Amino acid sequence: GNFTVNVGAGRAGIRWFELRDTGSGYSLFQEGTWAPADGLNRWMGSIAMDGDGNIALGYSVSSSTVFPGIRYAMRNPSDPPGTLQDEQTMVDGGGSQTSIANRWGDYSAMSVDPARDCDFWYTNEFYPATSETDWHTAIGTFRDPTCPPKTTIDTGPAGTTGDDTPTFTYSSNQVDSSFQCRVDGAAFGACSGPGDPDTTAALDDGPHTFSVR
Numbered sequence: 001g002n003f004t005v006n007v008g009a010g011r012a013g014i015r016w017f018e019l020r021d022t023g024s025g026y027s028l029f030q031e032g033t034w035a036p037a038d039g040l041n042r043w044m045g046s047i048a049m050d051g052d053g054n055i056a057l058g059y060s061v062s063s064s065t066v067f068p069g070i071r072y073a074m075r076n077p078s079d080p081p082g083t084l085q086d087e088q089t090m091v092d093g094g095g096s097q098t099s100i101a102n103r104w105g106d107y108s109a110m111s112v113d114p115a116r117d118c119d120f121w122y123t124n125e126f127y128p129a130t131s132e133t134d135w136h137t138a139i140g141t142f143r144d145p146t147c148p149p150k151t152t153i154d155t156g157p158a159g160t161t162g163d164d165t166p167t168f169t170y171s172s173n174q175v176d177s178s179f180q181c182r183v184d185g186a187a188f189g190a191c192s193g194p195g196d197p198d199t200t201a202a203l204d205d206g207p208h209t210f211s212v213r
Contacts, residue, residue, distance in 0.1 A: 002045040002057060007033060012041040016057055016084075018049070032082035034073060039063055042071075044124065046110040051117035053077040054144040057084065058110045058122040067093030068104070070124045076144050090122065090140040095130030107137075116173040118147035149174040151212055164203045170212045181212045188213065 007013035013035025020029040034042060034057060045059040054076045062068040070091040073084040097104065105125035113119035123139045149172040156168040170179065181191035183203070191212065 002047045004043040004045065005033065007035040011035070011039070012043040014042050014045040014057065014059055016045070016047055016055075018055070030081040032084065034059075034084055036087060040066060044105040044108045046108045046122070046124075048110040048112050048120060050112050050120065050144075050147070052144075052147055054118075054147060055084075056110055056120040056122070056142070056144075058090070058108065058124060060105050060108070060124060062093070062096075067095055067130075068097070068126060069093040070122075070126055070138055070140070072110075072122060072140075072142070074120075074142075074144055076146055078146075088142070090124075091126050091138045093126045093128075095127040097127055097132070097135065098130060099132045101133075113141075116143075117150065118143045118173070149177045151177075151179065153210070153212060156210065166203075166210075168210055168212070179212055181210070183211075184209055 001019075002014050002016040004012050005015045013033050015031070015033050017031035018029045019026045040061050040063045042059045042061050045057055047055065047057045049055050054074060056072055056074045058070065058072040060068050061071045069089065070093075071087050071089050073087045075084050079085065108124045110120060110122045113121060119141055120143060121139065121141050123137060125135050126138055127135055151170060151172050153168055153170045157163065157166045172179070179191050180188035182188045188211075
């Protein structure tokens with residue numbers, strides 16, 4: 001979760017935290033305050049975690065000299081607890097809101113793609129030019145570069161087969177993925193691309209295991 005805090009001199013930062021259930025209920029696993037020393041305010045945060053434990057925090061950013069824009073920061077499980085990686089810009093704002101409606105980006109939302117558990121989607125508000133209410137919505141997607149593709153074997157023999165050169169097809173949740181295959185305990189080696197059948201060499205009688213990554 002996350003919430004906005006005063007990090008000093010009236011500047012807004014984002015306090016974020018992670019809870020984990022170790023079997024006896026949820027407890028605090030890590031926490032941090034995201035407020036790089038650049039004089040900018042960060043608020044309207046939304047945070048999510050993917051299936052590999054990568055975390056993404058998105059938010060609005062602005063100051064007296066910087067129009068409200070949209071940025072985000074990420075971390076992966078190997079990073080030191082309570083820290084985020086370098087900030088990334090999703091949208092630079094081009095103007096400010098002059099309305100006195102006292103509302104901003106209340107639909108800020110970070111979500112994990114249900115089909116690709118590595119991908120984050122983030123949406124928030126910005127103004128391309130200063131106006132009273134001509135706000136725009138930005139939607140962006142990104143992932144941690146260390147997140148491996150998820151590979152699925154789509155077709156192959158169903159149970160016991162008399163075919164000593166069975167054929168498999170497989171796919172990845174990431175575009176332009178390359179694959180490595182192996183039979184039993186052999187070393188992984190290059191195999192066909194997504195959707196292309198891969199036929200094993202002739203196999204001896206007995207159980208065998210086909211793996212792809």
